[in-house]
Amino acid sequence: MDITRFTSKKFLIPAIISLVILIAMVTLPVYGSLYMVILITAILMFVILTVSWTLFSGPTGYMSLASAAFFGIGVYASAILLPTTGGKLPLLVVVVIGGLVSSILAFGVGALTLRLRGIYFAVFTFGLVELIKQVLLWWENSVTGTRGRYVMLVENDVIFYTMLAIFMLLMLTFFFLRRSKYGLAMQSIGENEEAAAHRGINVTMVKVITFAISAFFMGATGAIIATRWTYIDPYIAFYILYSFLPVMMAIFGGIGQIYGPVIGAAIFAYLEEVLLTKFPYYYMLIFGVVLVAAILYMPNGIVGLVPRLVRRLRKGGSAKQHAST
Amino acid sequence: MPQGIITFLDLAIGGLLLGGIYALLAMGLSLQYGVARVFNVSHGEFIMLGAFGTFTLYTVFGINPLVCLAIVGPLTFIIGFLLHKTMFTRLRLLAPNADVYAANSMLATFGLMFIIQNIALLAWGANYRAYNYLNFGVDLWGAIFTANRLVILGFAIAIGVAFYIFLARSRIGKAIRASAQDPTTAGLMGVNINLLLAICFGLGAVMAGLAGTLMSMRIPLTPTMGLNYTIIAIIVIVLGGLGSIPGSFIGGFILGIIGTIVTYLEPSLSLAAYYFIFMLLLLIKPTGIFGK
Amino acid sequence: MLVLEGEKVTKYFGGLAAVSNVDFHIDQGEIFGLIGPNGAGKTTLFNLVSAALVLKSGTIKFKGEKISGLKPYQICRKGVARTFQSVKIFGNLPVRENVLLGTLFGRPTTAKAANAAQETTELLDFVGLSQMSAMAARELTLVNQKRLEVATALATKPELLLLDELMAGLTPTEIAEAMELVTRIRDRGITVFMIEHVMKAIMGVCDRIMVLHHGEKIAEGAPQEIATSKKVIEVYLGE
Numbered sequence: 001m002d003i004t005r006f007t008s009k010k011f012l013i014p015a016i017i018s019l020v021i022l023i024a025m026v027t028l029p030v031y032g033s034l035y036m037v038i039l040i041t042a043i044l045m046f047v048i049l050t051v052s053w054t055l056f057s058g059p060t061g062y063m064s065l066a067s068a069a070f071f072g073i074g075v076y077a078s079a080i081l082l083p084t085t086g087g088k089l090p091l092l093v094v095v096v097i098g099g100l101v102s103s104i105l106a107f108g109v110g111a112l113t114l115r116l117r118g119i120y121f122a123v124f125t126f127g128l129v130e131l132i133k134q135v136l137l138w139w140e141n142s143v144t145g146t147r148g149r150y151v152m153l154v155e156n157d158v159i160f161y162t163m164l165a166i167f168m169l170l171m172l173t174f175f176f177l178r179r180s181k182y183g184l185a186m187q188s189i190g191e192n193e194e195a196a197a198h199r200g201i202n203v204t205m206v207k208v209i210t211f212a213i214s215a216f217f218m219g220a221t222g223a224i225i226a227t228r229w230t231y232i233d234p235y236i237a238f239y240i241l242y243s244f245l246p247v248m249m250a251i252f253g254g255i256g257q258i259y260g261p262v263i264g265a266a267i268f269a270y271l272e273e274v275l276l277t278k279f280p281y282y283y284m285l286i287f288g289v290v291l292v293a294a295i296l297y298m299p300n301g302i303v304g305l306v307p308r309l310v311r312r313l314r315k316g317g318s319a320k321q322h323a324s325t
Numbered sequence: 326m327p328q329g330i331i332t333f334l335d336l337a338i339g340g341l342l343l344g345g346i347y348a349l350l351a352m353g354l355s356l357q358y359g360v361a362r363v364f365n366v367s368h369g370e371f372i373m374l375g376a377f378g379t380f381t382l383y384t385v386f387g388i389n390p391l392v393c394l395a396i397v398g399p400l401t402f403i404i405g406f407l408l409h410k411t412m413f414t415r416l417r418l419l420a421p422n423a424d425v426y427a428a429n430s431m432l433a434t435f436g437l438m439f440i441i442q443n444i445a446l447l448a449w450g451a452n453y454r455a456y457n458y459l460n461f462g463v464d465l466w467g468a469i470f471t472a473n474r475l476v477i478l479g480f481a482i483a484i485g486v487a488f489y490i491f492l493a494r495s496r497i498g499k500a501i502r503a504s505a506q507d508p509t510t511a512g513l514m515g516v517n518i519n520l521l522l523a524i525c526f527g528l529g530a531v532m533a534g535l536a537g538t539l540m541s542m543r544i545p546l547t548p549t550m551g552l553n554y555t556i557i558a559i560i561v562i563v564l565g566g567l568g569s570i571p572g573s574f575i576g577g578f579i580l581g582i583i584g585t586i587v588t589y590l591e592p593s594l595s596l597a598a599y600y601f602i603f604m605l606l607l608l609i610k611p612t613g614i615f616g617k
Numbered sequence: 618m619l620v621l622e623g624e625k626v627t628k629y630f631g632g633l634a635a636v637s638n639v640d641f642h643i644d645q646g647e648i649f650g651l652i653g654p655n656g657a658g659k660t661t662l663f664n665l666v667s668a669a670l671v672l673k674s675g676t677i678k679f680k681g682e683k684i685s686g687l688k689p690y691q692i693c694r695k696g697v698a699r700t701f702q703s704v705k706i707f708g709n710l711p712v713r714e715n716v717l718l719g720t721l722f723g724r725p726t727t728a729k730a731a732n733a734a735q736e737t738t739e740l741l742d743f744v745g746l747s748q749m750s751a752m753a754a755r756e757l758t759l760v761n762q763k764r765l766e767v768a769t770a771l772a773t774k775p776e777l778l779l780l781d782e783l784m785a786g787l788t789p790t791e792i793a794e795a796m797e798l799v800t801r802i803r804d805r806g807i808t809v810f811m812i813e814h815v816m817k818a819i820m821g822v823c824d825r826i827m828v829l830h831h832g833e834k835i836a837e838g839a840p841q842e843i844a845t846s847k848k849v850i851e852v853y854l855g856e
Contacts, residue, residue: 181721192706202690284439
């Protein structure tokens with residue numbers, strides 16, 4: 001890695017923009033309304049899910065549909081470890097635990113399925129969220145006798161900053177991972193897995209570890225957002241939508257570059273907010289229609305719509321090579 | 326008749342019944358994934374539609390659920406066929422390669438799942454609905470079995486076998502199998518691929534719709550019931566071997582029997598049991614029973 | 618010293634024996650050729666050595682150590698590298714990064730960043746691709762893609778290099794250059810095991826040649842012997 005990479009224009013412009021946005025975010029609770037803080041927290045959540053998904057599925061090409069499962073584990077971890085009454089652990093500890101438990105699950109799932117063809121990975125991860133939900137429902141019914149849990153109240157600003165911290169940690173991880181030799185290894189796996197294996201890359205291990213890392217952030221995000229939702233039951237925590245939204249947002253925003261998923265997620269999250277407020281009864285249906293319309297008419301995502309803007313922000317790689325998946 | 330044997334027969338019939346339903350579901354999904362190459366995440370929603378459709382037809386219009394089979398079947402076919410002709414054909418022609426099509430079509434089916442579920446929620450509400458049909462007992466060799474179970478079992482197997490014969494013997498069936506093997510050559514030999522893939526997708530939807538109609542006689546319905554069945558159908562087609570219709574048939578029965586036993590021992594852990602088998606399968610022979 | 622030994626190497630695809638009870642050995646510093654009609658099992662044998670496929674029975678040893686049963690990345694790190702019949706490179710990555718990948722991952726001990734960069738430059742030079750180091754690999758011509766694949770394989774510092782039909786699809790000039798490249802590789806101390814259809818090439822550079830037919834070894838020896846063997850001529854002129 002040579003220094004000139006950091007001072008070239010391609011790097012400086014996005015870096016400066018990022019810095020400006022970062023400062024705006026960190027100071028948000030000072031100048032922004034409560035509504036804004038909550039909205040941005042929600043948007044950050046989607047951005048984290050999308051970028052984490054992209055961290056693994058982007059370069060390797062393995063479509064993970066387990067995001068909802070990892071996210072839900074984090075949410076549920078908070079529900080168990082941060083009750084409204086009784087012994088509680090410090091918030092940050094719970095957030096980390098939520099992340100770690102998700103990572104461990106991801107490691108197991110990855111070790112089992114990432115040795116096989118992509119379709120097995122996709123279908124296995126697809127059912128995970130429903131599986132965990134049903135097991136937890138059974139557990140709540142038969143073992144603990146509870147029906148849903150209440151999570152302790154946390155101040156909105158604290159929630160916001162925790163989310164922001166997770167986001168920043170994720171972006172740093174994403175950035176350095178992509179630039180490191182493991183990032184190169186992952187890209188080569190996505191390009192030609194057999195060749196990568198023959199050049200000395202322990203392909204399965206690289207995939208599994210990256211998958212586990214991506215799951216950590218999903219779990220951590222779930223853990224903190226649970227304090228916003230306050231009432232958690234398996235239906236609320238484990239919702240299949242959270243498996244597909246990150247995929248859609250990433251594809252919509254463009255996977256090849258680091259800012260793509262961020263933009264895609266921000267747009268979709270804001271759209272969801274708008275629809276939720278304007279059409280509270282029908283918003284899910286409208287959202288679904290928007291999703292389908294987006295896939296049908298913009299299969300190449302935003303990259304097709306706003307090419308020049310995206311090109312300025314892009315770090316490298318043409319639209320063609322990273323179109324859609 | 327001794328209680329043990331009654332329990333055994335009970336489980337056996339229950340297992341075959343559930344197995345028959347699973348087999349229909351899986352064969353439908355197998356057709357959609359294996360031939361039309363769409364990983365249809367909304368498959369379960371067609372079950373739900375078939376079930377709720379039958380519910381409404383029976384409770385509102387008094388139409389016999391078995392007669393509903395003849396209504397639900399063509400309706401779901403038309404819906405599936407049209408969906409494919411409009412949405413998926415467009416996606417297929419726009420996609421630069423097969424992988425992009427696979428991903429986009431899957432995402433589209435997810436959007437579909439979302440839309441169908443929410444329409445159902447608006448139409449029927451979130452509460453569980455159910456109706457009674459053929460709920461009386463039938464005396465077989467001294468043991469009592471609910472009539473509708475026997476009827477469902479019979480119809481499930483009949484539909485499954487009919488479907489299989491259709492695939493094996495009819496002209497369309499042959500065209501389908503040819504396209505599954507080699508779409509390009511099939512196209513060159515005069516098969517209208519666009520039409521055929523839409524037909525396959527429609528047929529897949531029919532299997533789900535009919536399964537839904539049959540199931541609606543026995544279980545309570547809710548708009549969110551579909552996802553569970555989609556996942557089960559997926560596990561069955563992996564168990565049977567991706568792309569193998571006979572595999573889906575047999576795999577369905579295997580899972581159905583296991584599911585019935587597990588439900589008998591510990592209700593609501595059946596999906597966990599299926600996933601356990603799924604895990605074993607991926608560890609030992611991912612390609613499934615009839616997979617290559 | 619024996620670099621590679623195969624004993625009763627066997628592989629079935631369904632009921633068909635792709636490779637059947639093949640014994641072979643390669644000495645250090647040799648250029649060992651493998652020829653045979655299409656479908657004879659040559660690439661399958663390579664796949665068995667590099668662990669792209671798993672043996673049905675028999676053993677393969679590298680420098681006296683059994684390698685059948687290891688994973689491809691482990692075999693690579695032990696010092697066996699290969700190229701593929703359908704050139705396997707990382708198309709969207711720049712040429713340079715293709716080779717860099719080999720230096721970073723192909724050795725038992727990780728190379729330091731500075732060394733890796735230097736070796737990459739040297740290897741690109743060795744195969745003649747220095748001018749194109751920033752190009753995306755898929756934009757190269759076929760012969761350059763083959764060069765790239767060789768460089769990437771060499772980046773893993775192998776003691777044994779398996780070349781699968783390096784000359785396929787090349788013009789006569791390119792074939793001559795490729796032959797020269799193979800000799801230069803041997804001069805660096807690397808043993809070469811090569812599959813070829815281009816007879817002139819294989820007769821020209823190889824020290825010994827093995828002939829496979831329907832998965833079985835039917836002849837082995839110096840180029841002269843093979844060229845004049847009745848059995849071999851029959852097999853090539855068809856049944």
